[in-house]
Structure formats: C-alpha cells, structure tokens
Amino acid sequence: MPDIDTLRAALHTVPDPELAESIVDLGLVKHIGVGDRQVDVVLIPTSATCPMGDLLIEDATAALRAACPPGWAVNVTFDWDTPWHPGRMSPALQQRFGWNI
Template sequence: MIGTPFPYDGPQQLLAVIVAALEGVVDPEVALNIVDVGLVYGASVKDGRLDVNVTMTSAACPVADVIIADIEDALDRALPADLRIHVELVWEPPWTPQRMSASAKHFMGW
C-alpha cells in the first residue's frame, strides 16, 4: 500500500490501528517512536495472527527487550483479543539512518 510506513499484508481495516499502536512505542535511547526511527520492517495478518518484524539500531541495543515488550503491550491493547501477536527481532537488512522518517531526521538535526 502506498503511503504505509512499512510493508503490510492484511485486512486494511487493521492497518491504521496497527500503525497507531506502533507509533505509540518509543525507543527510549532516541526519544522517538519506532515507526519514525525505521525499526518496523513489516507486518502481516493471516489466520488470526499478526506477525511484526522489527529491528534495533544496533545488536548491542540495551533496551531491545523493553521495546519488544512495549510493542506487544501496545498491540495487545489496540487489537481484537482473538488476534494472536508475534513480534520477531530481525537483523537483516541491517538498520541504517536512511530508514528514519523525514520528521525523525529533522528531530535529530540531520
């Protein structure tokens, strides 16, 4: 879908809810939401399950567990109770600052 901040495959009526929930999750190291930082690589809904692939800015990220727990909590609060949520931490392709939104780059002074 054009204009979607990350690849999405699933019912269109859930897309805005998923994006809003993920935009509510903040990477505490940069004080920006994970969508603007470019940490969300994609999401798909199939057979009653939401799969979300995310990365971190570094494999040494000290708050990765916190961010993943925050993602799960935000999605769990926003989505129907019968939709199972699975968040996967991936490292390919590696994150780069080019993944950041224009507003995040502006915030960082880039």
C-alpha cells in the same frame, strides 16, 4: 480484524527506550502482517547489540495487543540481519536529528 493502519498507529505510540522517539518514526518497523487471528511484526534494531531490545519487543507487543480483538496472537521479533540506518527515519525526525539524507 485490525488493519495495517490501525496496527501502525498502535506502534506509533511505542517510544524507543533510549531515544524516546516513536519506533515508527525511527524506521524500526520493517513488516506488519495480519493473518488468521494473528499479527506478526518484524522490527529492526538500531544496533547489533540493542541493549533494550527485550523492552522494545514487550512494549510493541502490549501496544499491538491493545489494538487487536481478544484472543488474537501477537508476535513481535527482530530482524538482526537488516541494518538500521538514519535514512529509515521519517523526514521530520531526520531533520530534527540533523541527518538530512
């Protein structure tokens, strides 16, 4: 059974298609849940329209499937109601982008 740290590490390899930064470092991962042969991940889009949302979900799903045993279900969805803000980013990425909050 994959643990949260393993799944987070898998998601860390997924770059945002527009910013080319890890979705984990950008603070797009809201929730990672592990259940009975199932992984559920909720992402927060950086904008209300998120033009690359489908690609982001596909890439996150592929990374998670690679980290899970065969036969596990992987569900990745967006939470469109939670707004993203620069304060969600890792401190190192905030500093690199000049958003020291």
